[in-house]
Amino acid sequence: xxxxDHIMVRFGELSTKGKxxxxxxxxxxxxxxxxxxxxxxxxxxxxxxxxxxxxxGESYExxxxxxxxxxxxxxxxxxxxxxxRGIENIKNVSLELIKQETGxxxxxxxKRSDKTYPLIxxxxxxxxxxxxxxxxxxxxxxxxNPDILLSIEIREEAAYIFAHTFKGAGGYPLGVxxxxxxxxxxxxxxxxxxxxxxxxxxxxxxxxxxxPPYTQMGVIxxxxxxxxxxxxxxxxxxxxxxxFTKIQEAIYDNVDESYCITMxxxxxxxxxxxxxxxRHCPVISSGESVGQVASQTLQSMNVINQVxxxxxxxxxxxxxxxxxxxxxxxxxxxxxxxxPFIDCCTIFTPKSPKTAPHLEDCLKYEExxxxxxxxxxxLSNIEVKFISSEDETKEDLL
Ligand code: ATP
Ligand code: MG
Numbered sequence: 245x246x247x248x249d250h251i252m253v254r255f256g257e258l259s260t261k262g263k264x265x266x267x268x269x270x271x272x273x274x275x276x277x278x279x280x281x282x283x284x285x286x287x288x289x290x291x292x293x294x295x296x297x298x299x300x301g302e303s304y305e306x307x308x309x310x311x312x313x314x315x316x317x318x319x320x321x322x323x324x325x326x327x328x329r330g331i332e333n334i335k336n337v338s339l340e341l342i343k344q345e346t347g348x349x350x351x352x353x354x355k356r357s358d359k360t361y362p363l364i365x366x367x368x369x370x371x372x373x374x375x376x377x378x379x380x381x382x383x384x385x386x387x388x389n390p391d392i393l394l395s396i397e398i399r400e401e402a403a404y405i406f407a408h409t410f411k412g413a414g415g416y417p418l419g420v421x422x423x424x425x426x427x428x429x430x431x432x433x434x435x436x437x438x439x440x441x442x443x444x445x446x447x448x449x450x451x452x453x454x455x456p457p458y459t460q461m462g463v464i465x466x467x468x469x470x471x472x473x474x475x476x477x478x479x480x481x482x483x484x485x486x487x488f489t490k491i492q493e494a495i496y497d498n499v500d501e502s503y504c505i506t507m508x509x510x511x512x513x514x515x516x517x518x519x520x521x522x523r524h525c526p527v528i529s530s531g532e533s534v535g536q537v538a539s540q541t542l543q544s545m546n547v548i549n550q551v552x553x554x555x556x557x558x559x560x561x562x563x564x565x566x567x568x569x570x571x572x573x574x575x576x577x578x579x580x581x582x583x584p585f586i587d588c589c590t591i592f593t594p595k596s597p598k599t600a601p602h603l604e605d606c607l608k609y610e611e612x613x614x615x616x617x618x619x620x621x622x623l624s625n626i627e628v629k630f631i632s633s634e635d636e637t638k639e640d641l642l
Contacts, residue, residue: 256318347391
C-alpha cells in the first residue's frame, strides 16, 4: 500500500510579495520549525515556493492540526512524493492512491511546474484518468464536482500526487508584520483580538492597567495564563503592567461621574501611546467592539481616540459577541477569561455612563486638573514581565 509521506505547505498571499519573499519564507520556516518541535521525526525543507514536511512515519493528523495554527500558511496538502517521475510510475501511484479513497467520481488535475517534462498537462491528465478508469470499477469522471480531486504536480525533483488539502490560517508569517502595543484587559475580547493580530503576522507587546488594591494580584495571574496560551503562537510575550490607581482616583475626584469611563479610557490611550512610542510599536491595538458598551459607541470612540494620532487596530470591532466567544473557546482563552475578577473598568462603574460624550467637556476636565505628573509617574513605575509557554521557559534557561 502506498502511503502519503509528505505535507506540502503553501504560502498563498506570500507569493505576491516579490523581493521580500525570501524573508517571508525564512520567517515562516522558522515558525514552522518552532510549531513542530514536539515531532522530532519530521524533516522540514524550505524551497522557493513551498515548504515540505517529510513525515518519516509520523502520523499526519496532529502535524496538520499544529500547522493549521501557523499564520502565513494558505493551504496544506498531504502528498506522495514520487521520485520516479516517469509517466508509468505516476499512473500506477495515482491508481493506488485513488483506490484508497471513497467516492464515485473523480477528476485528475495536473500542474506542470517543470516545463521541460516531456508530456504536457493535458496529456498527463488523459493518460492518468484513462488508466484509473480502466482499472477500477464504478468510478467515473466528473470535472465540475468530483468526490475525489487527484492532483499531480510535476516538479524538477519529483512528482507530487495528492487528494487531500486542508485550509491554513492564512495571513502573514508571525514576525514580518512588526509589533503592536496591545491593550490586554483579562476579559474575553482582548485575548481574541491579540490572536487575530498574530494571525496576520503582527507580534504584540501587552499593556495592562492595574489599580491595586482595587484590582487584585489574581488579575495578573490570569493575564499570565492568557499570555501562556497566546505565546503558543508568537513565542515569548512582553507584558507591561502600568500602575493606574492614582490616575483613576484623580479622575473620580475631579470628573463628573458620567464622564469617568470616557476620561479613564482617554488616560489609558495616552499611556498606551507613550509606551508604544518608547517600545517602537507603530500601532496600538485593543479588544474593543463597536457598540458593546457605553465607551464603545462611535461617538465615544471618537472622543477617546483624540488623545493619540497612532492607528488603533481593533480586530474585534465588527464581530458579534458570540463569534468572539467561539474564537476564544477554539484558541483556549475562554475558560481563563471567564474566571471572576475585578478589572479597573468594573470598579467605580458609574450608574449612567455617557454614550455620547463631548470632546470639549473632556478638555475642560483635563484643563482643570493636571494629569501629566501622574501620567509620567505611572510610566516610570511600569513593571515588566515576560511570559512564554513552559517549553520556551526551559529553552530560555539553556
Ligand atoms: P469583555 O470581554 O468583558 O468585554 P474586554 O476585554 O473587551 O472584556 P472592555 O471593558 O470591553 O473589556 O474594554 C475594551 C478594551 O479596552 C479591551 O478589549 C482592552 O483592549 C482595553 N482594556 C480595558 N481594560 C483594560 C485594562 N485594565 N488594561 C488594558 N487594557 C484594557
Ligand atoms: Mg469588550
